[in-house]
Every structure is written in C-alpha cells, then in structure tokens.
Amino acid sequence: MTATYVTKDGSAYFPNEPKGPSVKTSTVPGPKGKATLEEISQVHDVGAVKFPVDYEKSIGNYVVDADENVLLDVYSQIATIPVGYNNPTLLEAAKSxxxxxxxxxxxxxxxxxxxxxxxxxxxxxxxxxxxxxxxxxxxxxxxxxxxxxxxxxxxxxxxxxxxxxxxxxxxxxxxxxxxxxxxxxxxxxxxxxxxxxxxxxxxxxxxxxxxxxxxxxxxxxxxxxxxxxxxxxxxxxxxxxxxxxxxxxxxxxxxxxxxxxxxxxxxxxxxxxxxxxxxxxxxxxxxxxxxxxxxxxxxxxxxxxxxxxxxxxxxxxxxxxxxxxxxxxxxxxxxxxxxxxxxxxxxxxxxxxxxxxxxxxxxxxxxxxxxxxxxRDKDLLNNVKVVGDFLYTSLEKLAEKHPGKINNLRGKGKGTFIAWDCESPAARDTFVARMKMNGINVGGCGVAAIRLRPMLVFQQHHAEILLNKINELI
Ligand SMILES: Cc1ncc(COP(=O)(O)O)c(C=O)c1O
The missing domain is CATH 3.40.640.10 (Type I PLP-dependent aspartate aminotransferase-like (Major domain))
Structure with a gap:
C-alpha cells in the first residue's frame, strides 16, 4: 500500500513521530510499569489501569509506556485526545x-x-x-x-x-x-x-x-x-x-x-x-x-x-x-x-x-x-474523512479475507469512528490483548465489539500499520 497524506504539503503532522510501534517487554505493562502500578496502588485505585504512561515521551499518535514501549494509540485515552500527544500548537498555547x-x-x-x-x-x-x-x-x-x-x-x-x-x-x-x-x-x-x-x-x-x-x-x-x-x-x-x-x-x-x-x-x-x-x-x-x-x-x-x-x-x-x-x-x-x-x-x-x-x-x-x-489550520476534518474512508474500505476487504472474524462492520462515511464485532466476547478480549502486545492500543465496547477511536491526526500511514496488524492477528 502506498501512503498518501492529506496534509497540504503531503507530509506527516508529527514529523518526529516514531516510524512505527515497538514493544520490548514480554508483558505490557512490563517490569517498570508493574512497579509503577504497585507504587500508585499505595495511594490510588488501579483496578482498571491498562498501563502507566510516560506523557512526556508520548507524541502524536503514539503513546509511550513506563517501560518505553511505543504503541500506536487508536483508543486515545477513551476517545479524548483530539490533536495528538504533545501537540506543539497546544504546548505553545499553554505557555502564554x-x-x-x-x-x-x-x-x-x-x-x-x-x-x-x-x-x-x-x-x-x-x-x-x-x-x-x-x-x-x-x-x-x-x-x-x-x-x-x-x-x-x-x-x-x-x-x-x-x-x-x-x-x-x-x-x-x-x-x-x-x-x-x-x-x-x-x-x-x-x-x-x-x-x-x-x-x-x-x-x-x-x-x-x-x-x-x-x-x-x-x-x-x-x-x-x-x-x-x-x-x-x-x-x-x-x-x-x-x-x-x-x-x-x-x-x-x-x-x-x-x-x-x-x-x-x-x-x-x-x-x-x-x-x-x-x-x-x-x-x-x-x-x-x-x-x-x-x-x-x-x-x-x-x-x-x-x-x-x-x-x-x-x-x-x-x-x-x-x-x-x-x-x-x-x-x-x-x-x-x-x-x-x-x-x-x-x-x-x-x-x-x-x-x-x-x-x-x-x-x-x-x-x-x-x-x-x-x-482548522491542519484541515483535520478532511483528514478524518479521507483516512476514515480508506480505513473502512480496507477493513471491508479484510472482512472478506477473514470470514467470521470482522462482523457487522459499521461506520461507513463516519470518518474513523469505525467498529466491528468479533466472534465472541472472549475472542474480542484476546484480540485486544494481542494487539497491545504487538504495539497497537485498541479499545472494545458493547458485548464483543472493537471500536476504533483514533485522534484527528491519524493519517493513512498510521492506518496502514493498524491494518497490517489486524490482518496478522485477527
Ligand atoms: C456518550 C457519552 N456520554 C457521557 C459519557 C460520560 O462522560 P464522563 O466519563 O466524562 O463523565 C461518556 C463517557 O464515555 C460517553 O461516551
């Protein structure tokens, strides 16, 4: 697949983003993340924690955990990060x-x-x-x-x-x-x-x-x-x-x-x-x-x-x-x-x-x-539409290639707000866990659904990484 970006000059929104995910530990959280969790549990509830994050190192579409594992984040803090981790425009505004x-x-x-x-x-x-x-x-x-x-x-x-x-x-x-x-x-x-x-x-x-x-x-x-x-x-x-x-x-x-x-x-x-x-x-x-x-x-x-x-x-x-x-x-x-x-x-x-x-x-x-x-400056609504259409049509092809694995694909024409059902709740949970170990942070919802909630700065080259992993792990 070839990458076509929808930035006005054809570049990536975050030139310093990692080229792709990398997971170095055999579990996520790894040893440092687990120690961090133990520390947090002394003062805070950790019952629902997925992994502790290094917010200073996280950038654009990539979240970095306490063990320096780098994950492509298509869940975005439960759908809340709008324009990427450590977005320079926002960091600059914070200094005003x-x-x-x-x-x-x-x-x-x-x-x-x-x-x-x-x-x-x-x-x-x-x-x-x-x-x-x-x-x-x-x-x-x-x-x-x-x-x-x-x-x-x-x-x-x-x-x-x-x-x-x-x-x-x-x-x-x-x-x-x-x-x-x-x-x-x-x-x-x-x-x-x-x-x-x-x-x-x-x-x-x-x-x-x-x-x-x-x-x-x-x-x-x-x-x-x-x-x-x-x-x-x-x-x-x-x-x-x-x-x-x-x-x-x-x-x-x-x-x-x-x-x-x-x-x-x-x-x-x-x-x-x-x-x-x-x-x-x-x-x-x-x-x-x-x-x-x-x-x-x-x-x-x-x-x-x-x-x-x-x-x-x-x-x-x-x-x-x-x-x-x-x-x-x-x-x-x-x-x-x-x-x-x-x-x-x-x-x-x-x-x-x-x-x-x-x-x-x-x-x-x-x-x-x-x-x-x-x-507005980065034309991100258009980015979401274009990348969303690409993602949706590519997922349609993957659904055909892997019968029974990507069911009830939904979100056509709704940007990157895309979801599908796995065969069962257990299959969904296993898929989410395997994706995490392979450097993709993805979320579930409902009974057996996977939901994609990337940021507005999610581009086609990120979508290609995601699709390759889905193809490999589904
Ligand atoms: C549609 C919708 N409404 C309300 C809420 C509640 O928001 P909060 O968790 O900020 O209280 C959520 C949270 O996921 C939501 O998705």
Missing amino acids: DEAATAMMNRPALGNYPPKNWARMVQEGAIDFAPKGQKYVYYQMSGSDANEVAYKLAMLYRFNNLPRANGTYTDEENASCMNNSAPGSPETAVLSFRHSFHGRLFGSLSTTRSKPIHKLGMPAFNWPQADFPALKYPLEKHTAENEAEENRCIRQVEQILSSHHCPIAACIVEPIQSEGGDNHASNEFFHKLQATLNKHNVLFIVDEVQTGMGATGAMWAHEHWNLPTPPDMVTFSKKFQAAGVYYHDEKLRPHAYQHFNTWMGDPLRAIQAKYIVKEI
Whole structure:
C-alpha cells in the first residue's frame, strides 16, 4: 500500500513521530510499569489501569509506556485526545500569559467571571458550536454535562407551570425540602437501551450499557426505549432496518403517551458508543425529533464521544440535517471541556437553580480554542474523512479475507469512528490483548465489539500499520 497524506504539503503532522510501534517487554505493562502500578496502588485505585504512561515521551499518535514501549494509540485515552500527544500548537498555547493567569487564578465563574469571559466563551465554544446553538453551560465531565441538560429541561417545565401569583407556592417551597411533590415533582428523562450517558446519580439512571455501571446504585424510575438493532451490510437489509427503526419510534411514542409521570427530555447518542457502536439512520433521528416535538419533550443529543470531529463532521448530528437544531447538545472528551449547548434562552433557569462553584474553567476554554484552531489550520476534518474512508474500505476487504472474524462492520462515511464485532466476547478480549502486545492500543465496547477511536491526526500511514496488524492477528 502506498501512503498518501492529506496534509497540504503531503507530509506527516508529527514529523518526529516514531516510524512505527515497538514493544520490548514480554508483558505490557512490563517490569517498570508493574512497579509503577504497585507504587500508585499505595495511594490510588488501579483496578482498571491498562498501563502507566510516560506523557512526556508520548507524541502524536503514539503513546509511550513506563517501560518505553511505543504503541500506536487508536483508543486515545477513551476517545479524548483530539490533536495528538504533545501537540506543539497546544504546548505553545499553554505557555502564554493568558493560560498561566487562567490556570493559577481559577475563578468562581458564576459569581466573578473575568472581564474578558464573553470573548473567551465565544472563542472557546460558540465559534464552533453545532449549527443553531447559541449559548453554553460549562460543566466538569460528560456525566454532569448530561445531568445539567436534564436539570435545564426539568426546570423549564417546572418554572412554566401556571401559578396564581407567578411565584412558587408555599407548598412547593415546603415540599421540596422533604424531597417530595409538588416542589420536587416526579419528572423523567427517556433514554435508549444500550446507551451510555455517564455515572452520576441522574446520568446513571439514563445509562443502560452494562450492569457493572449500575449495580448497587439507587436509580430514578425512568423509561427506556429500544435503540434500533440494525443488520449489516446496511444496503442488503434496507427494508428490515427501516421496519426496525419504525418499531423503535412506535415504542418511543407509546412511552411518551403512557408514562406515569411527565417526561421532560429524551437523550440519545448519535452513535451509541460504550454500548457497542450502534448506529441508526438519519431518518430515524428525524422521526425521533418529530415525535418528541409532538409531545413537547426536549431533545438532547449526547455528543460526548462523537463530537469535535470524530466522525469527520465537527458534530456527528450534523450528518442528520435536522429541520431544526436539537434543544441541547452535550459535549466533553475531545473538547477537553464539558458542557451543554442550547439555543433557547428560556432554558436558563433562575439564578442559583443551576449553579456550582466553578461553572467551568477558563483554562479549558482557552485549550478548546487552540484545539479548534489546529483542526482548522491542519484541515483535520478532511483528514478524518479521507483516512476514515480508506480505513473502512480496507477493513471491508479484510472482512472478506477473514470470514467470521470482522462482523457487522459499521461506520461507513463516519470518518474513523469505525467498529466491528468479533466472534465472541472472549475472542474480542484476546484480540485486544494481542494487539497491545504487538504495539497497537485498541479499545472494545458493547458485548464483543472493537471500536476504533483514533485522534484527528491519524493519517493513512498510521492506518496502514493498524491494518497490517489486524490482518496478522485477527
Ligand atoms: C456518550 C457519552 N456520554 C457521557 C459519557 C460520560 O462522560 P464522563 O466519563 O466524562 O463523565 C461518556 C463517557 O464515555 C460517553 O461516551
């Protein structure tokens, strides 16, 4: 295969990147990594650690571990590294006075925003907001970005209830202090089976991917609808898939009409990621929006994993071409800041109904600005599209060559946001482990899926290394 880069001058984005992966130890983590883990375990939970990393040595698409093993990283810190490890543009930005001031004087933004906060928000979020979105609430993580979206939807409902003298009643004020209605009314958020929206109390109630996330935790009695289970290849199952999507929409309709309490919002991922990289058609999301509109239920799109260019569009829901923008769009991960976009000022509740000490972080707004500058300067959305198409068509060929090994290949036209199912959960886990020992850090999701979550600077020569290893090890 010949390498064709999509940088303007045909070069690599990171000229100093290693030429390829190299694993020198017989295990990853190796002896130094294991000793490091032992040290960390004295002060921190290491139950889920894959391997300790040398972040100073990691560069571009390559992560370097404590034993100096060099791995091509197509998992990218659970899909969060946007433009490569130690990206020079970001390192330079970190040295600026603006960044130093923001880092060492973190403000309580809700009370004392910096005088240039409007500009910082404009440049750090609004300038690249999904089409139609005008405002932002910053949060700390994907989970609480979603929780704030739920709160905004619920408060919007509650604050607009007809009240005799336009203010909260004594009964509302008293009952909310006892966690009971009418001050704390039962209100629900609808989510989909296999979805992942986070692990805090509210977000966890809408998460439906794996029991281990939910076991032992109290949960809201909120409804879930089936997410379409599409058959692949899509072009051979058009009628069946359409019927399946219509079945799910009918279920949504039925839940919205019959749930025992009002449903304030429905949340959906453009591609259900943790739950197995499950896709649905653009038409499905159009129908979903129309159904929600009919029932006055707000539409929240969770772009925590799909946002910031991962599918070749800045925002994955832009692929849908909806007639009107979703009510809210949540983000985190590659954005490096988390939060909620919205476009209707009426979603802003009264002061202190939604509030926390920091209400965001100017440093993260600065960081997001430079990430987007890098995306634009280096034409990275185009890179993701071109490399994604190459990767997808090459994987189609590998699937033919290795029957039964690469099943339900999905993500066509969605950049490098690609996944497939292995023969079994055990086969998937073995494949992930073998890839790691051969210098590729890859992630799984759902029951038996492999998901590719490379950075936006993943180029064709990286894709070729990945494909060769898949061919060898599948
Ligand atoms: C779609 C989606 N929503 C929400 C979350 C939760 O984000 P966080 O782990 O930052 O709380 C995740 C995390 O993987 C996610 O993939």
